[in-house]
Amino acid sequence: MRRIPVTHNSGGLSLFKIVKKVVLRHDIKQMDILAPLVARKIKPGQFIMFRVDESGERIPLTMVDHDPEKGTVRIIFQEVGKSTRQLGDMNEGDSVLDFIGPLGKYHKMTGGKHGRIIGVGGGIGIAPLLPKVREFQADGDEIISIIGARSKDLLILEDEMKAASSELNICTDDGSYGHKGFVTEILKQKLDESTNYDFVLAIGPPIMMKVVRDLVKPYGVPCYVSLNTIMVDGTGMCGSCRVSVGGKVKFACIDGPEMRGEEIDFAEMMSRQTRYVAEEKTSMERYLAKEGK
Ligand code: FES
Structure with a gap:
């Protein structure tokens, strides 16, 4: 039975x-949320689940940073549906109804030994990659980061990733900044030069993680991915994050979100990604109409 962490509701406190x-960018927002007990316990790779109000759906978001002393947890999100749009419309001083966590498994990937790691982040996936890279850096690992976005104006956390990495490579699809092309092109260059890496960690859109996994496999370097983008309710009940790994059924929200990528059936996983598109569209239209937007 899955244990759901307590929400620590306030009894009068804000x-x-x-x-x-x-x-950060026109539809990408960063927020520090006051949640002292979550801030005290959450670790890189774990996620929280928020609900804006009673009528809101539960949305899982991976932690980007936390400050146990201030009692705050930092999240970064892109406004892709009604709930993230509603959260993005809120301002400093406003409160969300629920902020549950930490959820998901904490995976200490390097085990504290000094290693060489490649971190690959695409789009909003750079946000959950950052705390992992910071943890590797704190462990004394050498970390080569490769981050990408469609264009320069959509790239986030460049300074933070640069500070946390031994080397930072930037790619944009349109060539407006850094290497013109995909993160996998730089990744291939790195692996052609050397396969002396402990593992590759990729976080981004499912198609990017699949392409990274397929690219890395022949080099014999272990590959981890983070399936945070496929989660819906984050509690193991909706089944949306179900994924076949080597023929066994796993759930990203319980067994992950980080998992070894080699045996993930990405085709099956991605085929379920569009299931709620119609409902999400209707929900967004209703919200915008209600808000007069
Ligand atoms: S997100 Fe619903 S079961 Fe994992």
């Missing part, structure tokens, strides 16, 4: 208050 909001 828990789950947005203490800081930063607009």
